């Protein structure tokens with residue numbers, strides 16, 4: 369008894385600890401594999417589905433490894449030993465029992481096939497429900513601002529009902545299998561018992577052997593029932609495992625990083641697009657950039673303007689090498705961007721996005737996020753000072769150690785922007801990519817962000833998707849992007865004088881988020897001095 373308990377305890381410990389170790393490694397490998405996938409992969413795969421694979425699928429695999437496999441092995445062992453004992457006790461009765469096996473196996477195979485289909489579909493529905501939940505919870509503020517809680521609850525309920533319906537189908541299959549297997553096993557046992565009684569009456573078998581045989585048969589059928597019971601969770605684990613390993617085996621589609629680290633000019637990086645054609649992998653037939661050409665020389669600031677959907681943000685994504693163009697060339701400091709070491713590229717080129725991503729960590733963590741080296745507190749503070757962020761950070765109770773909440777909800781829009789500018793500055797990039805924030809900021813924040821951006825633009829090349837008039841008038845060159853190519857470029861005044869696409873854009877008031885830009889206002893800004901005042905036709909609300 370004591371030895372049995374010890375053996376069971378040891379078995380539980382060995383299985384559990386081995387499964388935990390394997391699952392930990394599996395999760396880390398899966399996560400590593402996920403973050404190495406190309407950006408296009410995330411365009412078409414919902415993040416909620418991926419996090420479901422990391423948590424639910426790996427949990428299903430662990431459950432199988434800890435409970436199901438050990439129970440299955442135990443049941444199998446009991447079955448085999450019991451069957452051996454049955455043959456030793458009476459080969460005649462054992463042969464008769466075996467004659468019923470094909471029917472039992474056929475029933476089990478039908479059940480296993482059905483259940484595998486239902487369980488796999490249920491896992492897929494669970495991943496979809498998880499993706500829905502993650503998406504709406506991440507956007508809960510928008511949901512609440514439109515009072516759409518009821519709508520999203522209904523959407524989630526429908527996803528949950530999907531899981532339920534597959535679960536119910538699986539339950540029906542399980543019920544039908546159990547409901548038919550038990551009477552069949554009972555019936556078979558009765559036949560065996562009858563034949564056993566005949567053998568006893570004929571004197572071919574003792575009553576004691578018949579008793580022993582029936583006892584072994586009960587053990588064996590109990591264990592066979594146990595095998596069928598654990599089969600469901602093993603089937604789920606196989607489905608989960610297939611999904612996990614599919615992801616682990618996926619090779620990222622981007623060609624590997626280059627090795628070159630061009631030094632370039634101390635004044636900043638040079639960048640050149642030559643006849644670039646690009647379509648997103650998810651929409652390969654629709655060219656977003658077609659014949660896009662643009663050159664930025666060291667220290668130059670270039671403003672991209674144009675109607676929404678023209679391809680400005682796509683240009684920025686190509687510079688970050690999130691995608692590679694299908695045709696044409698893109699060079700940084702005269703070197704094809706594909707030949708440049710990717711980590712080096714991401715240090716040489718920094719982006720301040722319109723809605724920068726802020727992690728739910730400390731301010732210090734967020735500022736240091738972009739650097740790949742040890743930085744001192746003085747360096748962090750210098751970056752924050754240059755980004756006009758030091759003031760608000762110092763006013764927080766824990767200063768640089770203050771946590772900012774999920775996606776930086778504990779900061780204002782302008783503060784998040786300045787934090788992102790500090791992060792970019794700490795990288796000391798040679799090319800700064802800016803997507804200016806527009807309507808999210810009030811006049812005061814906007815002014816501070818504006819000042820921070822002007823500071824950040826010093827001593828480096830800048831490519832900015834311009835929404836503010838002061839940026840456009842202050843840029844060394846303005847490029848008008850329409851339908852995926854540059855249709856006009858030059859200084860603001862030259863383009864206004866030319867009376868082409870740019871001046872029409874200004875007149876049609878289509879810059880940025882729809883705020884008005886009158887020609888008269890343009891002239892006022894020009895007269896007032898273009899760069900540093902922060903006077904901004906867009907900013908006036």
Ligand SMILES: Nc1ncnc2c1ncn2[C@@H]1O[C@H](COP(=O)(O)OP(=O)(O)OP(=O)(O)O)[C@@H](O)[C@H]1O
Nearest residue numbers: 411648650651656675676677678679680681682683
């Ligand atoms: N990840 C993506 N997958 C497929 N198509 C995309 C993707 N991102 C953008 N597009 C498409 O590419 C085109 C250009 O988009 P892009 O964001 O570059 O325009 P934009 O000029 O920056 O617009 P805006 O000023 O409104 O930000 C659009 O038609 C858009 O639908």
